[in-house]
Amino acid sequence: MLHKGRWMLGPLLLAGALLTGCGTQSGHDEARPPAEADAQVQPGGGEAIGQPQGGAAEPAPSKPEAQTGASGAHAEPGKTGSATGQSGAGGGQAAGNGDGGAAGSSGKPAQDAAEADAIRVVAKPEAISALVNKTNKLPDSYKPDDLVDPDVPFTFKEKLEKRYMRKEAAEALEKLFAAAKQDGLPLAGVSAYRSRETQAALYASYVKRDGEAAASKYSAKPGHSEHETGLAVDVTASNGKCAAQNCFGVMKEAKWLDEHAHEYGFIIRYPKGKESITGYQYEPWHLRYVGVDTAKTLVQDGLTLEEYMNQGVPVSQPKR
Numbered sequence: 001m002l003h004k005g006r007w008m009l010g011p012l013l014l015a016g017a018l019l020t021g022c023g024t025q026s027g028h029d030e031a032r033p034p035a036e037a038d039a040q041v042q043p044g045g046g047e048a049i050g051q052p053q054g055g056a057a058e059p060a061p062s063k064p065e066a067q068t069g070a071s072g073a074h075a076e077p078g079k080t081g082s083a084t085g086q087s088g089a090g091g092g093q094a095a096g097n098g099d100g101g102a103a104g105s106s107g108k109p110a111q112d113a114a115e116a117d118a119i120r121v122v123a124k125p126e127a128i129s130a131l132v133n134k135t136n137k138l139p140d141s142y143k144p145d146d147l148v149d150p151d152v153p154f155t156f157k158e159k160l161e162k163r164y165m166r167k168e169a170a171e172a173l174e175k176l177f178a179a180a181k182q183d184g185l186p187l188a189g190v191s192a193y194r195s196r197e198t199q200a201a202l203y204a205s206y207v208k209r210d211g212e213a214a215a216s217k218y219s220a221k222p223g224h225s226e227h228e229t230g231l232a233v234d235v236t237a238s239n240g241k242c243a244a245q246n247c248f249g250v251m252k253e254a255k256w257l258d259e260h261a262h263e264y265g266f267i268i269r270y271p272k273g274k275e276s277i278t279g280y281q282y283e284p285w286h287l288r289y290v291g292v293d294t295a296k297t298l299v300q301d302g303l304t305l306e307e308y309m310n311q312g313v314p315v316s317q318p319k320r
């Protein structure tokens with residue numbers, strides 16, 4: 001099972017080789033060469049990180065559980081230079097997933113302090129609809145206990161931490177990829193799960209390089225990355241082209257995902273035109289599993305997860 005220490009966060013992480021979010025975002029690092037496939041975290045123990053534990057997957061709630069929440073960003077680290085080729089943080093993304101980036105860059109300077117005061121701890125982090133963003137943080141001790149390695153191609157061969165997803169999401173991803181392939185548009189995963197340790201290491205490396213104020217604008221603090229839920233995955237075309245980069249948005253694969261992802265329970269988490277709500281610019285490659293019912297509702301109503309959670313009746317609130 002998953003355990004800290006299982007993953008070795010390579011020293012390179014702190015070497016400052018990390019790149020930031022996806023190309024579009026803030027002008028950070030755009031100039032740097034896209035580190036290829038994220039950093040690599042290698043399963044230290046060789047042991048599987050995620051074994052379904054007691055089939056604890058969520059019951060696929062069709063209504064929001066967890067918290068109400070709001071704005072924010074899930075920021076993830078962009079890429080990690082896999083410079084050293086060896087272990088690194090599982091996090092960095094290949095093309096530096098935009099994950100992570102945008103939010104801050106959209107210019108909300110003074111907001112940082114205020115946000116720090118408005119951080120809420122996600123009440124039900126294991127909920128499939130859990131909202132994790134800049135203002136909603138996963139509990140410090142949270143670690144999904146049902147991570148598995150989806151049987152889908154990734155842009156790398158190694159058995160890295162970032163291949164894993166929670167069981168239900170992994171199974172849905174397999175169906176999604178199979179359907180895309182059937183339609184002639186084979187996909188590949190770029191980065192999925194990221195542990196708190198990985199996120200912390202990535203964030204720390206950014207702070208070291210750019211200072212906290214700057215780092216917080218393009219990278220998520222530990223606990224705030226949606227990838228830590230094991231329910232998010234960055235995908236790209238099977239040829240790896242435009243992985244986690246804006247150019248993916250004009251590819252047929254992106255269009256296909258936009259039209260079909262919800263049928264398998266995934267949403268394009270950071271859609272166009274919702275930047276002020278999600279805190280992120282459009283990230284056509286970042287998919288978040290929320291379950292089929294919820295995904296269909298979100299798409300049908302044109303809602304972001306933030307909007308949906310605020311509208312719904314949070315299970316965490318007393319019902320009378």
Ligand SMILES: [Zn+2]
Pocket residue numbers: 076097098099227232233234285286287
């Ligand atoms: Zn992502």
